[in-house]
Amino acid sequence: MHNPFLPYPVRIAMLRVETEDKNLRTFKFEFVNPGDEEKFAYMPGQFAELSVPGQGEIPIGIASSPTEKGSVMFTVNRVGQVSSYMHNMKEGDIMGLRGPLGHPYPLDTLEGKNIIIIAGGFAVTTLRSTIVWMLQPENRPKYGRITFVYGARTPGLLCFKDDWSEWQKRDDIDVHVTIDREAPGWSGKVGFVPAVTKEVCPPPENTAAIICGPPVMIKFTQPVLAEAGYSPDNIIMSLENRMKCGLGICGRCNVGPEYVCKDGPVFTLSQLNQLPREY
Amino acid sequence: MAEYIVKENALRAFFQALAQERRLLAPVRVGGKLQMAEARPEEVTLDYGNTHQSPKSAFFPQTERLMAFHKDTAQSDPFVYKPLGLDKITPTVLFGLRPCDAQGLAICDQVFQNDRFTDPYWKTKYESSIKIGLACDQPGPACFCTAVGGSPYGEAGLDALAAVKDAGLALKAITEAGAEFLKKLPGLESGAAESELAERRKAVESKMPGPLDQAKVAAGAILDIFNQPHWKDTADRCLNCGTCTFVCPTCHCFDIQDEQNDKGGVRMRNWDTCMSWLYTVHGTGHNPRPTKTERMRQRFLHKLKYIPLKQNGQSGCIGCGRCVTLCPVNIDIREVAKQMNG
Structure with a gap:
């Protein structure tokens, strides 16, 4: 019988400091046992429990795309016991990975549509996964226009610079990276994510939006999309709640009758409009 | 048979x-x-x-x-x-x-x-x-x-x-x-x-009580029941002690914790309770259920609305009466069920 509580052993293959405040570190894990990588078959939008023996587990969105074989990537904010411990671990250390958990973004039902992807701060992780996946030569033709809006407070707090600066050179994705205030050496956009979204969002016909970011960004971006004519069915969001099991059993992450871990974390705004705002 | x-x-x-x-x-x-x-x-x-x-x-x-x-x-x-x-x-x-x-x-x-x-x-x-x-x-x-x-x-x-x-x-x-x-x-x-x-x-x-009318709870929208005004009144009495959750045959929530010493460690699960602040608090400090009112409401909605929604109308309360007997402030789930259906 498969034991969904048992992590796959993984080795930290690469780690890097992601942001200037050093609060975010990116980890690439390689599976210790051959065969475990196939068992950990995931899609963009899913998450996993990162397990540190003796410390505990944390649920983190998967930042790599399943098309990037050989390792799985996560970006971890230093917040509590497990994440702080992880920030002191080294390449080569052994820990655990449990999942994949949750449902991915509905990439199949989005086929044929234009897509605007809106990210704020380090919530960009599963959206990086989505964009890398969509830009694969075998996947790109399935989608119409792709627009990417990404904001952070300062240039130094933007994640995955190598990725989005490459995407900026392509002509099959419109990339709008913005920071909150003018900063020395920054020649890109300046302004909050909702304002940039208002400026660049494509017309709502045959278009879906995927949003992931801090609550304040979501709060002010939703009305912009509503005003632009996006229906709640076409606004897709990813929720977070405190979690333990990730399997819809331990109870704490529910929003109404739905468990964020098992039934989410991806919901449409029309689904969320029927549920208590307990997230 | x-x-x-x-x-x-x-x-x-x-x-x-x-x-x-x-x-x-x-x-x-x-x-x-x-x-x-x-x-x-x-x-x-x-x-x-x-x-x-x-x-x-x-x-x-x-x-x-x-x-x-x-x-x-x-x-x-x-x-x-x-x-x-x-x-x-x-x-x-x-x-x-x-x-x-x-x-x-x-x-x-x-x-x-x-x-x-x-x-x-x-x-x-x-x-x-x-x-x-x-x-x-x-x-x-x-x-x-x-x-x-x-x-x-x-x-x-x-x-x-x-x-x-x-x-x-x-x-x-x-x-x-x-x-x-x-x-x-x-x-x-x-x-x-x-x-x-x-x-x-x-x-x-x-000789036993007849069916508790939950027709309006079953037919009602989640948010309508969630936003009913009576929750605060019941919560004023509730101590958030968690006794009801520990004695309830259908309460199944747990926490997972690691313990270790120099030689190794174990991962264990322990019963948990949705009456606790720590149960839902985020790493950022944000808590989706910040006060005892939200936490108490969650428990009754889970028993009387969410479980029936997910389990073909089966009530999540099975009528054993343990929480009624043991609640230190005499909160009675039957009374709450009536208010929800009111």
Whole structure:
């Protein structure tokens, strides 16, 4: 019988400091046992429990795309016991990975549509996964226009610079990276994510939006999309709640009758409009 | 299905046979309170209302070690968790489960074996056990199984059902597993039990409360019930002590914690309670259920709205009455259910 509580052993293959405040570190894990990588078959939008023996587990969105074989990537904010411990671990250390958990973004039902992807701060992780996946030569033709809006407070707090600066050179994705205030050496956009979204969002016909970011960004971006004519069915969001099991059993992450871990974390705004705002 | 009569003078032999076949869990007195616990045949009593705690700990212990790791780099797999307890499940028979509690365990089973995942720590214990119920002829003052779709002679979640008859037992099998188990039990004599059980069921049910009207709760929108004004009033009394969650047969929430020393460590799960602030607080400090009002509302919505939505209308409250009896401020789930339906 498969034991969904048992992590796959993984080795930290690469780690890097992601942001200037050093609060975010990116980890690439390689599976210790051959065969475990196939068992950990995931899609963009899913998450996993990162397990540190003796410390505990944390649920983190998967930042790599399943098309990037050989390792799985996560970006971890230093917040509590497990994440702080992880920030002191080294390449080569052994820990655990449990999942994949949750449902991915509905990439199949989005086929044929234009897509605007809106990210704020380090919530960009599963959206990086989505964009890398969509830009694969075998996947790109399935989608119409792709627009990417990404904001952070300062240039130094933007994640995955190598990725989005490459995407900026392509002509099959419109990339709008913005920071909150003018900063020395920054020649890109300046302004909050909702304002940039208002400026660049494509017309709502045959278009879906995927949003992931801090609550304040979501709060002010939703009305912009509503005003632009996006229906709640076409606004897709990813929720977070405190979690333990990730399997819809331990109870704490529910929003109404739905468990964020098992039934989410991806919901449409029309689904969320029927549920208590307990997230 | 097979029917049996166990005469008074054969009762001890019956319990001995149960204990010989499997580990026997039955209502026994532990520290002055009646509990579903490992029992010697001579200790088993038929004379009780219900056990103080629900029997859920037989399959979902209050503390359970899930896995362990070691730190010895000279051995193989240091810092790699290995599962605990799944390879040595003791075959168990539970005698004397009240039908309400058996229904409660069946509700938990739908959670531990849900549409996406199976919890092996639950499944191996729950499915390998034989569950023999003991029907209630004298339901307690706080009992209301009939108000929430159950019966003192209910059969859900049971492999066999017994009732006290002439200081002995009338017994019938319900599932194939139950029939198979009873068939092999030495010294058990066949005898007509079915019609007597059916007759008595009617008699006891007629003395019990009628169905609690939850039609409006079932038909209502989640947000409408969520936003009802009465929650604050009930929450003013609630202490958030969590007693209701610990004694409830369908409360199944748990926390997962790691413990370690120089040599290695374990990952364990412990019962948790949605009455606690820590239960939902985010790493950022944001808490989606910041006060006791939200936490208390969550529990009642879970029992009376969310579980019925997910389990074909089955109430998440099975009417055992433990929370009614043990709540230190006398919050009564029946009263809350009426307010929700109001």
